[in-house]
Amino acid sequence: MIYESILTSLSSAGKAHIAPFGVRERNGLVLIAPFRPSVTLDNLLETRYAVLNFTDDVRPFAGGLTGRHDWPLARASKVNGVVLASALTHQELELLEIKDDETRPELYFRVIHEEIHAPFRGFNRAQAAVIELAVLVSRLHMLPMEKIETEIDYLKIAIEKTAGERELEAWQWLVDKVENHKAAMTGGNQA
Ligand SMILES: Cc1cc2nc3c(=O)[nH]c(=O)nc-3n(C[C@H](O)[C@H](O)[C@H](O)COP(=O)(O)O)c2cc1C
Structure with a gap:
């Protein structure tokens, strides 16, 4: 099963990057698989932290593909990262394992913290x-x-x-x- 999230990451210089990513669960870990080249991949390898944001605002998804990358953010609670202000819930992740690949490496993360911000209001x-x-x-x-x-x-x-x-x-x-x-x-x- 794949869940569509907005992944927020930071560069080693602290610059935030926001991109839609499909994520899956594998043996209790979160699998993120970015196609190369990817700013997100570079950030995750540099800082080893990611934040997954689950939101019912579809604009960051469409925005990610149409040059609209700036969305309101807040600081993450437990990792050096940022949270999408419109997230209904978010997870803070730490990188544990990498299966390298020329086209699409697999990155496995552990959830170290999660928060619920607003209720899910149903399918639309x-x-x-x-x-x-x-x-x-x-x-x-x-x-x-x-x-x-x-x-x-x-x-x-x-x-x-x-x-x-x-x-x-x-x-x-x-x-x-x-x-x-x-x-x-x-x-x-x-x-
Ligand atoms: C719903 C959705 C799911 C996506 N899932 C992935 C994914 O799993 N891996 C990937 O490389 N790109 C995925 N993309 C495309 C990336 O968001 C897009 O290529 C983005 O620019 C990533 O590159 P960046 O890290 O350089 O920003 C997805 C896009 C959408 C709309």
């Missing part, structure tokens, strides 16, 4: 739709445009029926990115 289909489109946008260079457009047509139903303002904003950032990519491809073909 528009939030799930934004996450799905964010994953597609992260693979824009690998997927046929026709598949992405078919998926957008389907996911749009949940947006139109169930979105709030945050979901509409995040959805629009992703749709704009797809449109820009399409225009660049078409322009490239004509040149």
